[in-house]
Amino acid sequence: MGPRRKNPVSRRDFLKNAAAGAAVLAAAPAATAKPATLERDTPAIPASPDVEHRPPPAVEILTAERTGSDFMVDVIKSLDIEYVCANPGSSFRGLHESIINYGGNRRPEFITCCHEESSVAMAHGYAKIEGKPLLVMAHGTVGLQHAGMAVYNAYCDRVPIVIIGGNIIDATKRISAVEWAHSVQDAAAPLRDYVKWDDLPISLPHFAESTVRAYKIAMTPPMMPVLLIVDGELQENPTPNDAALQIPKLSSTGPPQGDSGSVAEAARLLVAAENPVLIAGRAARTPAGMIYLMELAEALQIPVIDQMDRMNFPTRHPLNQTERAGELIAGADVILGLEVNDFWGAVHSFRDQMERTSRLVARPDAKSITISAASLFFKSNYQNFQRYPEVDVDIAADAEATLPSLTEAVKRQLNASRKSALADRRVRLAAAHDKALQRARDAAAYAWDACPISTARLAAELWAQIKEEDWSLVSNVALMSRWPVRLWAFENYYHFIGGAGGYGIGYGAPAAAGAALANRKHGRISVNIQCDGDLMYGPGVLWTAAHHRIPLLTIMHNNRGYHQELMQVQIMANRHSRGIDRATIGTTISDPPINYAKLAQSMGVYGDGPISDPKDLGPAIARAIQVVKRGEPALVDVLTQPR
């Protein structure tokens, strides 16, 4: 808890009492006796004797040494939050000023963002690396509405973020028409469907309790964003000296573990299975999660399909069989899903033709086991909970926390002959892994010298430049045929951060910047393969990266279009047999072409390109890496094939 300072009167109470007389005057702190604006109240001419006998006029106190927002900073500091991301807004001006002055702009340090969606997405990317929240501040109405999509991404992606929205609750205190337009009766309402918890503290003790509680809730699996609406007056009023301002102790909530009976049954099925398969979604919440998952996989010699929502499993591990997902699921007798967002989708195919149809691709007699904390938390409106999966053993628990007990249960059930059989299975899987890697390399050789540059070539050229560095891929790979995870050796938890969660465009660039901000103190080279359409949602984050000296290597995947959507229009045009040559209308961003190198340069970021000849790509990346090693962001614009 930070130091308390004397300031016995709140602004609101003082103004009320001032009308009644001079008693309050005696209570005014000496340090505030001479604000410049008081001169306006000083009589310009000598007072008459009659006036001199009147009580002295009330002196309006216009300054305060310590306000509610100072105490709020004490609370925030108690949570060891490193940064606060925000685009400035008047409804949290008190907190803003207290953070940079009273708090010394350290832990948290203010990160200037150009859009609230960037603020939240930066916090999203940061949490993927650091495993804990940043603070985001946003204006109660316009700011939170700007932030909405990014909050939804974080909600779907099970990422903790603490958000404070400013508001002016007392209608009689709203300064102007603008402040009326920016005030709201229930500021959390637009986001309530996709935050885990929200509150409206009406006092400083309430703020302290709710902030610590919010942090605790956000960090308990399933992790999600939380939202506090903080009144502007509560921030700006002086802190009364008799206020019982204490900061509650933060204690972490243990993640929910699977019950012993279900875990034993899951182990029994897995040990007995001849062709089991493990599907990992958001299985590893922390670096320890990767280790636990490897221990289970090696105890069972089970093939692992990594959906890469997190960095779950090393890509070059012999049990990593992600490239064989289809055939393994089709032939499996037991399927284990760990924090799989869409288990139904993992065992079914869906056909998008005139009649939308689906079919089970797994064996009908296959047993299925799921472990997911998502089963513990549901909301109704937004449908990210996916289609109902029919599961034999459904364990509502955090997978990472449950893995050690599951592994122990498996080991207890393994006898010597079973271990021998599993060792044979590992040999077969290792051979299949090697073949799959070779198939990926053979496939990458196609269009090797193509212009625009193939996404496989881009991935290979980039890997050649970073593989000897301490690197971290801070972008998703889904929109480039997953080439990095097919060709690179991902080994450490921070080597990958997964995707957006809610598939909302505009996440990529700011999430990469946030992850790079987290990686900075570790000296890692953060690499962002950046889709052009995504960057155009909020290019201002380039300025944020330059301003805060965030070392981030951005390689543009500049395919000049929204190709997923272009294909959707193609599907409709084909279905109607109208020809598809006009499907580019509304789906491409090629006329005029955008020069991302110049865009970067305009914001103080090193920019190179556009690179269209694959022979030029490696040297361009090498030049940019030198800039990043100096602690600055760099961008290379690469003209690429659609996927």
Add this chain to the structure above:
Amino acid sequence: MSSLNRVNESNMKASFLVILAVVTILAPFATANAQTPSGAQNGKKVFEKLGCSRCHGSAGEGMPQTGNGPPKIAATHLSLREFVGSVRDPKGQMPPFGAKQVSDAELSDVYAFLQSIASQPKLELPSSANSDNGKRFYTSFGCYECHGLEGQGSAQTGGARLGPPQIPFSGFAAYARQPTGQMPPYTSKAISDAQLADIYAFLRSLPRASPAKEIPLLNQ
């Protein structure tokens, strides 16, 4: 804006591999049970539904001339029992087709269909097919969106590698008209037979890639 991807990657890949694999299974056989015409008719439907034609061609002619391409499966010398066994438990790249996907009775009908089409004419690539025109159509009709500008395919879209084609023209054309997977249908109203032939000629003109082992960047 949200990005909606209805393409199930693994299923697309699986279905493509299926096509490649169906080929490997079917070798010479001894003709067995006589099949009824109605069985052959149903077999044709099943053959198309399963996507067998994508690799083996609509007349089961395969691409035996390419060495490791899909084999000819029409007029097979396998017995019906051997044929079913090879579909259930293939030895090559083809993924297995379980009883959930296709019943023994349906496979019997497919067998009958394959035996019945032995003498039917197959759709040949016309000599007039023009690869330059095909390159233009390949782009303007948006084939590159899923299959890449050089037909290299994509694990993301599920678009198979087409350059150079691994299936005969008849299978290529049949699939474009009546796709059994996620690909949107290209009717004759949207694209003519001649244009399809031009596209195929373009794809056929594309070189095979250098072996990955000869590319240092692909051996890191």
